[in-house]
Amino acid sequence: MGADERTKDIPNMLYGTAWKEDATENLVCAAIEAGFRGIDTANQRCHYNEEAVGSAISRMLGSGTKREEFFIQTKYTFAGGQDHRMPYDIREDYRTQVKQSFQSSLDHLQVDYIDSYLLHGPSTRYGLTQDDWQVWQEMEAMHEEGRITHLGVSNISIEQLKILFEGAKVNPSFVQNRCFAKQGWDRDVRGFCKENGIVYQGFSLLTANPFVLPEVERIAGKANKTPAQVLLRFSAHIGILPLTGTTSRIHMKEDLALDFDLEHEDIQFIENIAG
Helix, strand or coil: CCHHHHCCCCCCCEEECCCCHHHHHHHHHHHHHHCCCEEECCCCCCCCCHHHHHHHHHHHHHCCCCHHHCEEEEEECCHHHCCCCCCCCCCCCHHHHHHHHHHHHHHHHCCCCEEEEEECCCCCCCCCCHHHHHHHHHHHHHHHCCCEEEEEEECCCHHHHHHHHHHCCCCCCEEEEECCHHHCCCHHHHHHHHHCCCEEEEECCCCCCCCHHHHCHHHHHHHCCCHHHHHHHHHHHCCEEEEECCCCHHHHHHHHCCCCCCCHHHHHHHHCCCC
C-alpha cells in the first residue's frame, strides 16, 4: 500500500509516550481504550519505550482495532540525544543510521509503515549541518519508497525551519515543539507553519505552563470544563495539534472531550497571558 493510498484524517490530539518506562504498555492501551488513535513515540530509549508502545498497539489490534485507524508517529534521534542503548551503529554514516533506526522502529512497533517520521531535533542549535541534511535526505528517500506517509521535525527554531523548508525536496508536514506561554506559544514558528501548510504539534502545553491553569479557572467555570481542557481547547483554536501524556485514565477521557468553543476574548486572554 503506497503512502497516497493511506491518506487519513490527522487526529485532533496525540498521546505522548515519553517518560513512562515500564508503565508504557498499559498506559498506551488505556489511552487507546479511551479513544486516542494518534500515538507519538521515538526510538530513543532514554526517554521512550518504543517497544512497549508496539506491544500495546499489537494488543489493541488483537482486540479488533485496525492498523488503518492508528496514526503512529516516531522519530530518528541523533547520538547526542541517546544513551548507551543505541538503535543504530554510530560508526556508520548518517544515512545508514537512519535506515537502521527506522527498521528498528518498525520492529518495535510491529508495523510495516510509519504514518509520521520526525527528525528529533537538528544536530546543532543554530542552522543546519551537513549531518542534518544527510538524515533528512534519507528520510525523503524512505518517504519516496512509501514506507513513511509524512515527514516532520521537532525541537526546531524558526531560523532552522526556514532553512529546511527552503532546501528540502519533501517539506515537513509536521513541526513538533515544546510550547511556552512566555514565548507567545511559539508564535513565530506557528505563524510560519500556518503560512506554509504545516501542522504545528505542541507538547508540554500543561507541564511547561503551570502558572496558566489557575489563570483560566474563570473561563473553565464558565464553560463547565477543567482548566486543562480549556488550555487544550485553546491550543486547537490557535492552530496547535496538542499532545497529552497524562497517566490518568480520567484525564485521558477529559482530554478528548473538547466539544466546546471558547469566546474570542478568552482566546485572546490566554494567547497573551504572559504579556
